[in-house]
Amino acid sequence: MNIRDVAKRAKVSVATVSRTLNRGAAVDARTARRVWKAVEELVYYPNRSARTLVSGRSHIFGLIVSEITNPFFPEIVQTFESLAVEHQYEILLASTIGSPQRMEMAVRRMLEARVDGVAILTFGMEDYLLRHLSFKNLPLVFVDVGPRLPRVSNIRVDYLEGILEAVRHLAERNHERISFVTGPLTMRSAVARKEAFQVALREAGLPVSPELVVEGDHRLEGGRKGLRALIATSNPPTAVVCSNDMTAIGLMREAFELGIGVPRELSVVGFDDIHMAEFMTPPLTTVRMSQSELAKLAFQALHYEVNTEVVAPQGREYVLKTRLIERRTTGYRIRKRL
DSSP: OOHHHHHHHHTSOHHHHHHHHTTOTTSOHHHHHHHHHHHHHHTOOOOHHHHHHHHSOOOEEEEEESOTTSTTSHHHHHHHHHHHHHTTOEEEEEEOTTOHHHHHHHHHHHHHTTOSEEEEEOSSOHHHHHHHHGGGTOOEEEESOOOSOTTEEEEEEOHHHHHHHHHHHHHTTTOOOEEEEEOOTTSHHHHHHHHHHHHHHHHTTOOOOGGGEEEOOSSHHHHHHHHHHHHTSSSOOSEEEESSHHHHHHHHHHHHHTTOOTTTTOEEEEEEOOGGGGGSSSOOEEEEOOHHHHHHHHHHHHHHHHHOSOOOTTOEEEEEOOEEEOOSSOOOOOSOOO
C-alpha cells in the first residue's frame, strides 16, 4: 500500500494525506479522522525518509545516557520514551559508557537519523557532544552544564537544598564528623555535589575536614574503597554522605564485611533515590533527584524548542529540585567510634 491508496480510500488528495500524517495544521478534524481510519484499514506504514523530506522533521528525539546498566538511568529512558510515544515521537537511544568511540558513534547515528533534538543526560563528556552537535542548530538539553546558547536548554539540579537537608538531619542526630564520598571529580556534577556538601557543613556550623572527603567513582567498588579510606583516618566519621546511591550501597556492603553496624555505628546517606534504595537492608536514607522528573523536563524542553518560533538568545533553564527521603540508615551518634 502507498499514500495514493490511502488518499483513494479516504476520498481526499495525496497532499491532504501527507499533511495529516505530518500533523499539519491545515487539515480539519473530520478529514483527519477519515485519513487515519484509511491508514488503519489499509495497514499503511509511512516512509520515514519521505516524511522527513516533506515535513523537514524526523519526529525522532535522540537520548544519550552514560550507562544503561546503572540503575539511575532505566527510569529516565522509560519515562522519556513514554512521553515520546504520547506525542507521536520515536527515540534513538545511545549509551556512552565513558568511551569517546561510543560517543562518536552515537553522534553519527543521531545526525544520520536527522533527529529533531537530543537530550544529553550523561553527567560527563558534554563538551564533546556540544562541539559536534551545536553547529547543526539542533535543540539540545544538558544537565547542569548547558552553555548559554540559542536552542540549548539546561536542567539545573538544585543539589544544595537536598544535601543541606541531609547534613541538618545528621547534625540533629548529634553527628559532628560527617564525611563525603564524591563521584569522579573530572565530572562537573560530582564537583557540584561536593561543593554543596561543603556549603552545607558550614551552614550547620561543622568543620570541613579535608581528610573526610574522599573521591569515589559513582560505582559500588568506589563506595567500598571510600569506606576503607575513611576508617583508616585517625578520627573516623560517624556519618557518611555519598555522591550517589550506588556509592552508598557499596559502602554499606563494605561496612557489613567489616562488622560495622549501619546505622548503629555509622549513618549513611545516598543521593539519587534509585528504585533499589528503599529495598536495601536497612532501607537507604537518600536525597531524591527524581529520574522521572528529569526525563519529563528533558522531553518538555526539546518538544518546546522544536515547536516554538521564539528562539531564546541565551537558551532556557529548568530547575530540578532535590529533597531528603528519610529511611533507616541514619541514627543518633553513639560514643563508640569505628
